[in-house]
Amino acid sequence: MRREVPLVLTAIVGITMIIAHFIPPLNILKNLFEDWFFIIAAFAIYLGILNLILVNGDKIYKKQKGWLFGAVVILGFLVITIIGIFFSGGRSFQDPGTRFYYLYMNIYYPLSATMFALLAFFVASASYRAFRARNVEATMLLGAAFILMLGRVPIGEWISAWLPEGYRLGDAADWIMDFPMTAGQKAIMIGIALGVVSSALRVILGLERAYSAGE
Amino acid sequence: MSGEVIGVWIGAILTLGIFSFLYKDNPFYKFSEALFVGISAGYWFVVTFWQYFVPKFWDNLALAYSELLTKGRLDYHWIYLLGGFFGVLMLLRLVPKIGWLSRWSLAFIVGTTAGLQFTRYLESNGIKQVVGTIKPLLVSGNMNATIGNIIIVVGTFCGLIYFFFSKEHKGVFGGAARVGVWFLMITFGALFGYTVMSRMSLLIGRMDYLFGIWLGLY
Amino acid sequence: MNETTNQEKKTFWEKLLSIDRRIIFLFIAVAVSLPLFFKTSLDMPVSPVVQEVYNAIEKLQAGSKVLVSFDYDPGSMPELQPMAESFFRHCFRKDLKVIIMGLWPQGPLQANIALEQVFKDEDIKAKNLQYGIDYVNLGFTAGNEVVIDRMGHDFRESYPADSRGTPLSEIPLMRGVRNYDNIDLILNLSAGYPGTMEWVQYAVDVFHVKLAAGNTAVQAPSMYPYIQTGQLAGVLGGMKGGAEYEIALKRPARAVSYMFSQAIAHGVICLFIIIGNIAFFSLRKKKTS
Numbered sequence: 001m002r003r004e005v006p007l008v009l010t011a012i013v014g015i016t017m018i019i020a021h022f023i024p025p026l027n028i029l030k031n032l033f034e035d036w037f038f039i040i041a042a043f044a045i046y047l048g049i050l051n052l053i054l055v056n057g058d059k060i061y062k063k064q065k066g067w068l069f070g071a072v073v074i075l076g077f078l079v080i081t082i083i084g085i086f087f088s089g090g091r092s093f094q095d096p097g098t099r100f101y102y103l104y105m106n107i108y109y110p111l112s113a114t115m116f117a118l119l120a121f122f123v124a125s126a127s128y129r130a131f132r133a134r135n136v137e138a139t140m141l142l143g144a145a146f147i148l149m150l151g152r153v154p155i156g157e158w159i160s161a162w163l164p165e166g167y168r169l170g171d172a173a174d175w176i177m178d179f180p181m182t183a184g185q186k187a188i189m190i191g192i193a194l195g196v197v198s199s200a201l202r203v204i205l206g207l208e209r210a211y212s213a214g215e
Numbered sequence: 216m217s218g219e220v221i222g223v224w225i226g227a228i229l230t231l232g233i234f235s236f237l238y239k240d241n242p243f244y245k246f247s248e249a250l251f252v253g254i255s256a257g258y259w260f261v262v263t264f265w266q267y268f269v270p271k272f273w274d275n276l277a278l279a280y281s282e283l284l285t286k287g288r289l290d291y292h293w294i295y296l297l298g299g300f301f302g303v304l305m306l307l308r309l310v311p312k313i314g315w316l317s318r319w320s321l322a323f324i325v326g327t328t329a330g331l332q333f334t335r336y337l338e339s340n341g342i343k344q345v346v347g348t349i350k351p352l353l354v355s356g357n358m359n360a361t362i363g364n365i366i367i368v369v370g371t372f373c374g375l376i377y378f379f380f381s382k383e384h385k386g387v388f389g390g391a392a393r394v395g396v397w398f399l400m401i402t403f404g405a406l407f408g409y410t411v412m413s414r415m416s417l418l419i420g421r422m423d424y425l426f427g428i429w430l431g432l433y
Numbered sequence: 434m435n436e437t438t439n440q441e442k443k444t445f446w447e448k449l450l451s452i453d454r455r456i457i458f459l460f461i462a463v464a465v466s467l468p469l470f471f472k473t474s475l476d477m478p479v480s481p482v483v484q485e486v487y488n489a490i491e492k493l494q495a496g497s498k499v500l501v502s503f504d505y506d507p508g509s510m511p512e513l514q515p516m517a518e519s520f521f522r523h524c525f526r527k528d529l530k531v532i533i534m535g536l537w538p539q540g541p542l543q544a545n546i547a548l549e550q551v552f553k554d555e556d557i558k559a560k561n562l563q564y565g566i567d568y569v570n571l572g573f574t575a576g577n578e579v580v581i582d583r584m585g586h587d588f589r590e591s592y593p594a595d596s597r598g599t600p601l602s603e604i605p606l607m608r609g610v611r612n613y614d615n616i617d618l619i620l621n622l623s624a625g626y627p628g629t630m631e632w633v634q635y636a637v638d639v640f641h642v643k644l645a646a647g648n649t650a651v652q653a654p655s656m657y658p659y660i661q662t663g664q665l666a667g668v669l670g671g672m673k674g675g676a677e678y679e680i681a682l683k684r685p686a687r688a689v690s691y692m693f694s695q696a697i698a699h700g701v702i703c704l705f706i707i708i709g710n711i712a713f714f715s716l717r718k719k720k721t722s
Contacts, residue, residue, distance in 0.1 A: 006319055009322040011326070013322075035271050039301070042302065050306070053256075072250055076256075080261065084265075111251040115233060117420070121458045133710055153412075
C-alpha cells in the first residue's frame, strides 16, 4: 500500500494529463486534476508554514539562542494573517486601501526588494575577488561579461564612439546575444527539455521512486 | 502624520535595517530578517487562502451543497472533497506515525506536473528549438546571415555534444565538446552581465526610494 | 633599490586584493546613488529585439485587441514598471483596446499603478478613455499555466468576471472576445514563473497567437532562443530594454533617467574586475619569478 498506491496514482494522473492533449473529451478529467493540484499545493504551502511556526515555537519554548527573533517571526506571521483573513474585505483583500495592502506595500515589499538589492553589493565584491581570467574558458566568460556589461549601458557608446557604426560595443553586445549566446542557450534549453521529458516518463512509468521513498 | 507618510518611514527603516548587514551582522538586521520571514509566510498564507483554497475548494463545495439543499440532488462538485482529502493528507507529514500518507498527495502533484510538462517541454523547448537550429549554412549574397547561421548550428550542436556524458570526450568528439564549452562560457558571461544589470536595477530602485521618496532630496 | 621597490609593489597589490569588502560596498552605493541626483536623459540606439516589440504594436490597426499580462510583483518594479507604462502609452496612442490580466497576485495592482501614471499624460487624457470600452482589468486568477491553457478555449473558464466583479458578457470590450483567436497581440511582463516561457508553451505553440514580452534582465537571455525560432516576436530585457523602448516611443521617462546610474555602476564593477585581475596577475608573476 505504502509504495504501490503512490506509483499507481502518479501513473494514472500523468497518463491522463498527456493523453488529454490528444483526446479533447478527456479535458474534463484534466481540468479536475488541475484544480485538485492547486488545492493540494495550497495545503503544501500550509505545511511549510506550519513547520516554520513549530520550529520557531520550539525555539521560544526552549529559550534557545535567538528565541526573541523567533517571536518576531511568529508575531509578523500572525499580524498579517489575521488582518488578511478577517480585516481586509474578504476576496478583495489586495485592493488598494485595504489594511492588507498597506502592510504589503510598507513592510513586505521594502523588505523583499531590499533583500534582492543586497545582491548587487555581493556581486560586486565577488567579481572583484573571484572573477579571474585564469584560463581560456574563464577569459571567454570574462570577455563576454565585459562586452555585455559595457555594451548594454551608455558607457559602451561613449568608449567606442570612435569606431564605425555597426562595430561599437553596443553592436558587439547585440551580436553576442543574437548568435553565440543564443546557440549556448538553445543547447541548454534542448538539454533541459530532454531531461524533463525523460524524467516525466520515468516518474509516470514508476521507474523513478524517490518521491515515494521512506521517511 | 498621514498613514502614507508613516508607511514610507516604516519601509525606509526596514530597508536600512536590511542594508545594515553590509556593515556587519547586527540585531537590527536580524529583527528585519525575522520580520521578513514571518510577514512572507503570512502573506503567502493569506494569498493561498483567498486565491486558491476558497475559489477552488470552498466555492465548489458550497455549490454542491446548495444543489443538494435546493434541488435535492448530488452534484458532481462533491468530487472536490477528494481534492481536499489529498490536501489534508499532505499535512499529515507532520505526524510521524502516519506521515507516509502524505506520499499519496505528493504522488498526485508529481504525476500532474510530469504529465503537464511532458508535452509542452517536448514541443516548445525541444522540437521547435531543434527545428530552429536547422538553418542553411550558406545564404548566398548575405555574409552576415551565413556567419550567423553557422554560429547557431555549430554552437547548438557542440553545446549538446558537451552535455553528452555517456561517451568519453576524446578525439573529434572531445574537440567538439571543447567548442561547446566555449559557447557555453560566452553564454554564462552574457548571463552574468545581465544578472549584474538586474541586481543593479533593483538597487537603483531602492536608492531612489530612500533618497527620492523617503528623504525627498530630488 | 629594485628589491625595495619590488617589496613595496608586492605589498600594494596584496593590500589591494585583501581590501575590506565594505569599501567595495561603499563604492557601489555611491556609484548608484550619486547619478540619481543628476536627472539626465541619455540617448541610446534601439536594439533589434526591442525594435521588433515596437513594430509588433505599431503594425496593429486602431481597434485591435491587445492582451497585457502582468506577471510580476513590486520587487521587480524598477525594471518592469517603466515597460508597463510604455506599453500602455503605445497602445493608447494607437487606439488599441487593452485587456489587462495577471498570473501573479500583485500583477493587476501593478497595472493599475501604471494606468494611473499614464492617464496623467495630456495626449492620453485628451482621448477620454473609458473603462470597459477602451480597457478592462480582468484581475488575477490562480492557476499559473493552467489559466493560459484554459483561456485558449474560453476566457470565461478562467475569468467569469473582471476585477470589479462585472460578468464579461456585460463588458462592451469583451463582447466578441472568446479566446486567443480574437486577440491580435499578447504583451507579457514577466519576472519569473509563471511568465513568458509559459505563455510561449501554452498560448503561442498551442493556439498560435503572437507574443511580445518585457522581462527582467535575469530572465531575458533565456528568451533569445524563442526569438530565434519566431515563437516570440521580441523582448525588452531589463531596465535597458525599457529605456530603449521609451526612446523608440520618443517618450523618455523613468527607465532612461535610471540609465545614468546603471552606466556608472557597470563601469565601477568593470573597473573592480580589471583591478582585481591586474593584482592577481602581478602577484602570480612575482611568485613564479
